Amino acid sequence: MQPAHAAVLEQLHAAFPAEPIGSTGAFDDFGATYPDAEPYAQHLEGKTWAQLDRSYIVTRSDALGFLGTRHVVAVLPVYLRALLEDGVWSPAGDTLILLLTKPDPGKRTGIKLPRFEALVSALTAAQRAAIAAVLRAFAATDEEGSLGGRARDALEHHWSAYLPSRS
Amino acid sequence: MGNVKMTIMVTLALGASVASADKLSDFKDAVAKKGCESIPYSDYRSSCQSQQDQVHDWCDGARGPVTCGSEAVTRQVKDNLEKEKKGVEELKDKRSKLQDSKSRASTDDEKNKIGKDIEQVEKDIYEGEKRVEQAQKDLETRKKLVDDAIYTLDRCVDYRRAVMNSFAAALDKVRNESETPEIADLARQLRNRYEEGKSGHEEQITARNNALSTCKNSRP
Numbered sequence: 001m002q003p004a005h006a007a008v009l010e011q012l013h014a015a016f017p018a019e020p021i022g023s024t025g026a027f028d029d030f031g032a033t034y035p036d037a038e039p040y041a042q043h044l045e046g047k048t049w050a051q052l053d054r055s056y057i058v059t060r061s062d063a064l065g066f067l068g069t070r071h072v073v074a075v076l077p078v079y080l081r082a083l084l085e086d087g088v089w090s091p092a093g094d095t096l097i098l099l100l101t102k103p104d105p106g107k108r109t110g111i112k113l114p115r116f117e118a119l120v121s122a123l124t125a126a127q128r129a130a131i132a133a134v135l136r137a138f139a140a141t142d143e144e145g146s147l148g149g150r151a152r153d154a155l156e157h158h159w160s161a162y163l164p165s166r167s
Numbered sequence: 168m169g170n171v172k173m174t175i176m177v178t179l180a181l182g183a184s185v186a187s188a189d190k191l192s193d194f195k196d197a198v199a200k201k202g203c204e205s206i207p208y209s210d211y212r213s214s215c216q217s218q219q220d221q222v223h224d225w226c227d228g229a230r231g232p233v234t235c236g237s238e239a240v241t242r243q244v245k246d247n248l249e250k251e252k253k254g255v256e257e258l259k260d261k262r263s264k265l266q267d268s269k270s271r272a273s274t275d276d277e278k279n280k281i282g283k284d285i286e287q288v289e290k291d292i293y294e295g296e297k298r299v300e301q302a303q304k305d306l307e308t309r310k311k312l313v314d315d316a317i318y319t320l321d322r323c324v325d326y327r328r329a330v331m332n333s334f335a336a337a338l339d340k341v342r343n344e345s346e347t348p349e350i351a352d353l354a355r356q357l358r359n360r361y362e363e364g365k366s367g368h369e370e371q372i373t374a375r376n377n378a379l380s381t382c383k384n385s386r387p
Binding site: 032 | 301364368370380
């Protein structure tokens with residue numbers, strides 16, 4: 001891991017406290033049709049984000065499309081960390097960046113605007129800043145690649161507002 | 168004749184009532200469950216389950232790679248091969264010039280000195296050709312990974328779409344369920360759930376299509 005990434009990782013840990021996750025209701029709002037809802041919820045139950053089975057959670061990144069907003073926030077640091085540490089090889093990279101990309105009006109693919117707005121509202125200022133820092137750090141590692149390009153789009157569309165301004 | 172008619176009518180009414188009770192039970196089960204189990208129709212449910220098994224196989228990485236990394240990886244591998252080939256060409260030019268100088272050298276000392284330089288350049292060419300060979304292997308390895316990932320992701324997307332379609336088919340059917348007020352109420356709950364879950368499936372298909380597009384751009 002690059003030294004700059006260590007600082008971002010620290011920021012991530014500080015922004016997302018290690019609190020036990022209760023899995024009750026995790027898929028009640030959007031996840032009734034998610035085929036892996038039960039095993040995923042079992043993996044979450046009672047663990048902090050840092051204690052989760054990272055390999056399983058990252059492989060099941062499709063859960064991000066079906067989890068309720070509160071639970072997305074709870075597991076988000078696992079996916080952000082994977083993006084930082086595994087870079088372009090993270091199997092969750094495309095799903096995570098899609099989730100974090102504010103959709104253009106009228107866009108038919110990707111996350112829907114109300115869901116994106118609900119996610120942003122559920123985050124603290126420190127969490128928004130940590131997400132922006134991860135996206136920026138990742139984008140810098142893939143300047144010529146399309147995933148890096150998508151991370152830059154996500155930053156430009158929304159998250160860059162939470163980065164400290166450069167004097 | 169009247170008795171036969173009555174028996175048939177009672178049998179039909181009983182049959183309809185049993186079928187309705189079975190259906191109610193299926194709908195109650197479906198509402199209590201998540202995923203494919205939340206489909207009350209056995210044909211769509213089993214299709215959803217078998218397609219979901221394939222989703223695991225093809226999307227989790229068991230059947231092949233599901234990410235190509237970055238287009239930059241392909242560029243680096245190709246650039247490295249070009250650089251090594253160019254290096255060998257330059258060494259061959261150098262050797263040719265040294266051989267020319269050697270043929271024009273007037274003293275034995277000069278010829279010996281140039282001969283040693285040629286020997287060193289030949290060693291360098293040998294090492295350079297080994298690096299070219301390795302760089303070619305790296306490019307073939309990259310090509311194989313990209314081709315394998317395209318194949319795997321294509322199937323992953325197909326099976327994900329098939330799972331989504333199982334719910335779409337179930338949604339079409341529950342929209343018309345109104346046999347009894349209880350079934351109609353459960354059908355309405357299921358319809359709402361399927362509609363709420365649709366975007367989750369679509370997001371996953373988009374994410375995998377994005378990964379597929381990265382792979383297609385990464386072809387050497």
